[in-house]
Structures are given as C-alpha cells and as structure tokens.
Amino acid sequence: MSYCVNCGTKLQEGTTHCPLCRIDSINPLEQAATPTPLYPATPLGKSEKPKSRASLLCIISLFLGIPVLITTLSDLLSDGSWGWSRYVLASMALFYVIAVIPFFFPKNNPLFFLGIDVFATVLFLFVLNVIGGWSWFFPFGLVVALGVGLLIFVLALMLRSGKLSKTAKTAAFFLMLGLITVHVELSVFFCFDGLPLVGWSLYSILACLVFAIIAVIIDNSPALKEELKKRAFF
C-alpha cells in the first residue's frame, strides 16, 4: 500500500499516482500490480447523454415558418404583389434572431447575443424603411438603435460586474432606463422638425433619477438595507 505524500491518504493497491493530487506515489517495497478498476472503461451510451437540442430547434424553426408562409401566400394570392407580408417576414426574422438563435449555442454569452440582437434590430429597421419607402433610417432609426444598444450593453456590463452590490445595480438600471428615454427623444428632436427638445422624457428621467437616488441611499445605509431585507424577502 502506498500513501500520497501530499494529502496523506492511502492509495489502492497497484495505484502509482494519487487521483486527488495527481502526483506520483510509488512504494518501492510494493510489487507492481494492476489496480482493480472501480468502474469499467465503457463510455456513456446515447441513453446516458443529454438530448441534443438541434432537432428540437429545427422543429421550432419550421413551426415559426408556418405563419410566414401563410401570410406571404395570402398576400401574393390577394393582389399578386408582395406587400404587407414583408412586415410579417421581417418581424418573424427579428423574433427568431432574438428568441431562438441563442439556443443553438451551447454556452450562454449574453453580451455576444446582445450584439447580435442590436445588429438584427438595425437590419429590421432598415428593411422597414426600405419597404415603406421612407427616409428616417439613417437620421433616426440607426441612431436610436445604436444608442439604445450601447446603453443596454453598458448596463449589461454593470449588471454582470461582481463588484457592484444589488442596490447599486438597481440604481444603474434606473439610470440607464432614464438615459434611454432621453436619447430616444433627443433623436426624435434632431430628426423631425416641430417637436420640442425635451418633453415626455423629462418626466421619465426624473422618475428614474428618483429611483436611482433611493437605491444609492439604500446601498450606502447598511441598517436600511437590512431592514428592507427583513421586511421584503420572498
């Protein structure tokens, strides 16, 4: 019998290295022997591995294609031209990218998916602009989408940070929400004439600021935090 020099545990007869410390432990007085394996070397079979998502996702994809197909056919058959169903197609494509595509990836990577979602949203707005024959995409749509995407990205980075407390993250959330509304209204002002610089977003930013300040106060007051935890746990 050998003993591991690191953890001190006794090793199975014939074992030449410790399975816990991964270091060699050879007893020169012990005759060489093959240890009896605790389990066979048979690899896991199909019934012992988790089900693959790929086939399920393919079925979901096919199902989502059904409303697109029906609306497109209805549109084409009604007046011979491809009209309103293009909006349905664009919307379903956006929904598919946001809701289904992440499940094709084995690892959960929110920041990467956020990037894809922003790109898909920009593309969606561009398609809407082209279908409708409008010209708001570059001065308004692109600016709003990229601005909101950037603010959400920053918020996601802050929420994933291990350095901020829950209340600090709550404050950051409300602050970003307020900034998003201001950004949208500013974009509207610069793109469309006749609208005030600051209107409805003033109310939302003020409300968000109040919530953010409350969260910051709670974050800096351990006694208040504890009292809230006691009264509001679920």
Next chain:
Amino acid sequence: MEHKNWLRLDNAAKIYPAAQRRSWSALFRLSVDLKEDIDPALLSEALKATLERYPSFRVSMKRGLFWFYLDRNDSMPPVQPDVCCPCPYLNMKRNSGFCLRVRYYQKRIAVEFFHVLTDGTGGLSFLKTLTAEYLRLKKEVTVSGECGILLCSEAPDESEMRDSFLDYAGDFSVSRSESDSFKIKGKIEKDNFVHLTCGVMNAAQVLQKAKEKQTTVTEYLTAVMIEALLNIQQREVKNKKRLRPVKICVPVNLRRFFPSKTVRNFASYVNPGVDPRMGEYTFDEILQAVRCQMGTEVTRQMLGAKFSANVRDEKNLLLRFVPLALKNMVMKTVFRLVGDRKTSTNISNLGILRLPPELEKEVTRADFILGPLSENPVACGVLTYGGKLRFNITRTICDPKTEREFFSLLVQKGIEVEIQSNLSSRSGE
C-alpha cells in the same frame, strides 16, 4: 389486495420533474458487491420478481393536466452492464419508460433511482430485496423478511406506497427562507463524465473520533466538510465582503420520528453551517455549531413543521388548479432561485447497512452514491457496511479540490482513509 394502476407523486417528489432539465435529473445510486460475478439473466429474473413486490417502482412518469403521475409499466427495465461513471443522465424513453436503472459490473449489482420514486431508505430496501431474490435464484439462499427486506413471496401492502407527508402534516409550518451559500466553482468536465472518489475508512475509528467530540458520525463528517469548504473559500475569495456562509444539506430520514412503512420519499433536510463573515472558526467551533443546529432542527416538531409548509403549498386550491405547463415553469424558476443555492453541497448518510446473516455471508461491499446536483458540482453519499464507512463523493468539475481538502483533513485528524477513484475508467486516462 387490489392496487391502483397509478399513483400520485408524493409531496417531496413533486419538485423533481419540474426541476429536471435537458441535461440533469435527480438520481442516486445504491450498489452491493457479492462474492461471485453477476449472472445478468438471473439478475433480470430477480428484478422481475422484485418489481412485482414493489409496485410503486414498476412505473413510468407521465404528464397529467395538473400534476405528473406514476403509471404502471408492464414492460421490464433492461439490466445493463455498468459504464465508466455513476448516475449519468437517465433517458426514460430509452429505459423502457422506467425511472430506475439496474446495472452490473463483475461482482457488483447497482440500482440507480430517479428521486420521484423513492429516497435512500426506500431504495436500500429495494436493493436488499433484489439481492436476496438474486441469491435465492443463484444459490437457493433463503432469507426471512428482516432488516428492511420485503419478501417477494408476499403481496405488496398499501402502507408501503403511502405518501406519509400527507399523513403527518400539521397546521403549523415554519419559514423556509435562508441565505445563499458559498458555491464550489470550477471548469465543468467535458463529455458529461462524473468523477467518483470513494474514501474508505474504518467505521469504528470514525465513530471513536466522533464520540471523543460528543457528536454523531454525521455531525462529525459534516463539520469536517464545512472546514474543508471554508479553507477552499478562504483561498479563492480574497475580498472578505464577498465571503458567503458555508452550509451543508443533510437529509434526515423522517421514519425515525414518524412511524411509516412507506418505501416512497419520506425525508426532510437540515442545513447546518457557519458564516465566515462573522470571523474565523476553529474545528471545535464548527462542530459545536453543527451539533447545536442539528440538535435544534432534528426534532419531531421542527421537521414536522418544515414539511407541513410543503404540504400546505401542495393543497393550496389556487396552485392545484393551475395547468401543469404553467406550474412547471413556476416551480422550475423557484427551484433555480431557491433549490441548491442555499447549500454548498449535500452529505447524505444512510447509516449502517444491516443484512440478515444469510446475506451478510455473500455481500462484501455496499456503496451509496448521490448523482450530480442541479447547481452544485459536488455531492456526497455515505454508507457503512462490514466495519467500513464508505464516503463517496461525486464531482462534475475537473479539479478534485473538495475531495483533496476533505480527505486530507480527515487524515490530519487521525483517520486513515483509502482512496478509490473511477479516474482510470475515463477513456484516454
């Protein structure tokens, strides 16, 4: 006696189908080693007779409108050769619909159970009966119905299939809220391989050490595990503000406090632990904390109040009439928020395996292994037989830091530990 062809899930079992994921289900494994190699044909025959004796195990789990239920399954589960690791994912469709899996390897018979069927005590009763029946067929060993063995020649009794939680639930319940605990982190092993490390100790030596400290074996081992995890957390978490309590989930067999013959789930749990944010702990201080917490919580009254809360939720009219699909989503979310997050790992001790003398002559070894947990990568099962206490640790991460820390602490405390591992069974190792 006529039996219904279907059963409701017992109170504890209701969470498992909801908590189940594409890649995880709550499994545990019990095994015995005999003196000769296993004959699979005889084992299959023994299994058939044992399943007749345990109708609550001869079932498939099916979806109802409001709840899952267990439906009688007249086919036979396949008796399969063992694989490289314990408790891999259970695909019930490929297992003839059964919620248990019977395996053999050289001289070993193993049964892996999905927790909807039973707990450790019920599973042990099933394995003992299966082993007795197998030996009766192979060597004409006659066994009396003692030590928890249910004779296959007798008809099943309805008391063995009762949901005892409903029998003993009272009107008063206690809050189940707790703080989150320290999580063992690490890189998840690829190919769904589950590492098993078995620490074999002299049971008398462990008992002696526990008695010196005036504790039980479970309390002693729990305290050592807490000390191990505190050491790991101290090394890994530098910022003291980010330290978390270290708590261990210790299942408690309710049959000790509430008489019941049921072979279904009838266990509760206690989560003893310490909070390192309050300061450093010596081993004796940890032991005292565990002893006090177990002493306060492992009483008839506290355990009854705890499961009464679950039974009250089950009987809630609003909850009962919610469609299963919606109920599942909510229970899954609650489980993710509450389930394994409150503890760092589990230590489930089934105590001493007692067998009739005729079986004791044939059985050389017994093991109890917990399958991987939902959120925690390490789980521990303990069973004592033949003077040997076997502490089985399963792990889904690459680094064996928990086992290394735990077993070296035991060695430092004067307990000799022999290590066995399934690392050599991994292809390429």
